[in-house]
Amino acid sequence: IPLKSDDAIRSAVKSLVEEVHVIDVHTHLFPPNHGKLMLWGIDELLTYHYLVAEYFITAPATITPEKFFALEKQAQADLVWDSLFIQRSPISEACRGVVTTLSELGLGELVERRDLNEVRKWFAKQTPEGYVDKVFELAKIKYVLTTNIPFEKKETVHWYPKAKEFDTNRFHTGLRVDQLLTGNWESIKEALDEMAIEHTIEGVKQLLEKWITIMKPKYFMTAVPPTLEFPSDEEMSTYAPSTINSATLLRRVLLPLAEQHHLPIAFKFDSVRPINPALREGGDGVVTTKVSTLQKLCLNYPKVKFLATFLARVNQHELCVLANKFGNLHIYGCWWYCNNPSIVEEITRIRVELLGTAFTSQHSDARVLDQLIYKWKHSKAVIGGVLQDMYVKLFHAGWSLTREEIQRDVERLFGGAYEEFMQK
Numbered sequence: 001i002p003l004k005s006d007d008a009i010r011s012a013v014k015s016l017v018e019e020v021h022v023i024d025v026h027t028h029l030f031p032p033n034h035g036k037l038m039l040w041g042i043d044e045l046l047t048y049h050y051l052v053a054e055y056f057i058t059a060p061a062t063i064t065p066e067k068f069f070a071l072e073k074q075a076q077a078d079l080v081w082d083s084l085f086i087q088r089s090p091i092s093e094a095c096r097g098v099v100t101t102l103s104e105l106g107l108g109e110l111v112e113r114r115d116l117n118e119v120r121k122w123f124a125k126q127t128p129e130g131y132v133d134k135v136f137e138l139a140k141i142k143y144v145l146t147t148n149i150p151f152e153k154k155e156t157v158h159w160y161p162k163a164k165e166f167d168t169n170r171f172h173t174g175l176r177v178d179q180l181l182t183g184n185w186e187s188i189k190e191a192l193d194e195m196a197i198e199h200t201i202e203g204v205k206q207l208l209e210k211w212i213t214i215m216k217p218k219y220f221m222t223a224v225p226p227t228l229e230f231p232s233d234e235e236m237s238t239y240a241p242s243t244i245n246s247a248t249l250l251r252r253v254l255l256p257l258a259e260q261h262h263l264p265i266a267f268k269f270d271s272v273r274p275i276n277p278a279l280r281e282g283g284d285g286v287v288t289t290k291v292s293t294l295q296k297l298c299l300n301y302p303k304v305k306f307l308a309t310f311l312a313r314v315n316q317h318e319l320c321v322l323a324n325k326f327g328n329l330h331i332y333g334c335w336w337y338c339n340n341p342s343i344v345e346e347i348t349r350i351r352v353e354l355l356g357t358a359f360t361s362q363h364s365d366a367r368v369l370d371q372l373i374y375k376w377k378h379s380k381a382v383i384g385g386v387l388q389d390m391y392v393k394l395f396h397a398g399w400s401l402t403r404e405e406i407q408r409d410v411e412r413l414f415g416g417a418y419e420e421f422m423q424k
């Protein structure tokens with residue numbers, strides 16, 4: 001039955017978006033059996049690097065980053081709580097996220113009393129396994145993609161020589177290979193030595209093939225350093241094995257492997273790391289890079305599928321135009337400094353206007369399990385609002401709409417379009 005009025009359409013879109021179970025195409029989460037790598041709970045929430053960076057804008061000069069990071073996690077969390085939640089109102093997106101998360105967990109009364117210690121006591125009663133169930137249910141998650149780095153010893157011990165069971169229903173792996181594009185030859189060498197593989201381009205390929213077999217990733221993922229230039233054929237023909245650099249690792253290792261193993265490459269453009277190293281994970285910045293790097297890749301590698309997200313606001317329009325031209329390109333999410341309501345709204349509008357439903361509207365980038373709750377709640381509120389406007393306009397243009405048709409589209413935008421792209 002077609003929906004008969006603006007109000008009926010708005011309320012259908014609102015509830016369908018709220019209820020949809022999402023595929024979260026990029027997170028930094030780990031399942032419980034990966035031990036300390038699984039981050040969850042109030043102290044991890046409060047020491048999220050977005051909040052730590054915000055804390056340092058307000059911190060007294062006596063608390064340097066060195067001093068801060070030398071403290072126990074709980075003491076770090078106390079400082080952030082006091083500065084950003086007690087001495088001022090937590091109105092930034094990252095702060096409000098903590099509030100939303102606690103409220104959704106049913107801890108509103110403790111938040112009302114600003115009782116951090118009671119909040120801690122509540123978390124102390126949870127188990128990692130039970131808490132994963134709870135969060136996935138509350139946040140309405142089908143499954144998440146994880147970030148798995150074959151060059152990080154603290155991660156690889158869970159996979160090699162003996163792999164732990166991975167909860168593949170809820171956690172899908174992504175092989176993260178930034179070290180190739182940053183030309184971090186030191187850590188590549190260590191990983192090669194660990195598996196007794198020779199230090200050559202062929203060796204790096206072999207190494208990654210081993211990790212593909214071990215981790216069974218759904219895609220490769222890497223941030224693209226702003227300095228990376230797409231190498232010309234001429235540069236490639238004069239390449240000498242003694243000068244292994246990021247451009248050759250891209251052309252000789254990553255792109256061929258992606259094609260051979262039918263693994264898409266998920267790129268992240270426009271981050272610059274770090275602009276303030278003392279802040280550690282929170283020290284990276286944003287820079288505007290050339291969208292044409294991605295255009296050249298899409299054009300020259302038609303058999304490779306690319307997922308892409310850009311950090312610079314000004315690149316979003318050009319990216320949409322690109323995605324409108326290449327079937328081997330799929331846009332995902334509003335990344336990091338773009339994951340703020342004002343920018344999510346603007347980006348989503350332009351994406352729908354240019355691409356319809358052929359993109360993935362959001363990913364959480366959660367590092368702490370609990371963040372799935374607020375990141376999805378906040379994003380859904382904004383994206384849902386944009387979609388309401390779009391459907392009402394379509395209705396006014398003379399198109400009748402049923403709830404089922406809208407549901408089909410909403411499912412695409414929150415994971416279905418990603419799966420369709422992956423199956424292409």
Ligand code: RAT
Pocket residue numbers: 223268281336365367
């Ligand atoms: O948003 C973040 O947490 C960043 O620190 C980055 O991890 C970014 O998302 C990335 O995956 O490179």
Ligand code: ZN
Pocket residue numbers: 026027028365
């Ligand atoms: Zn990330």
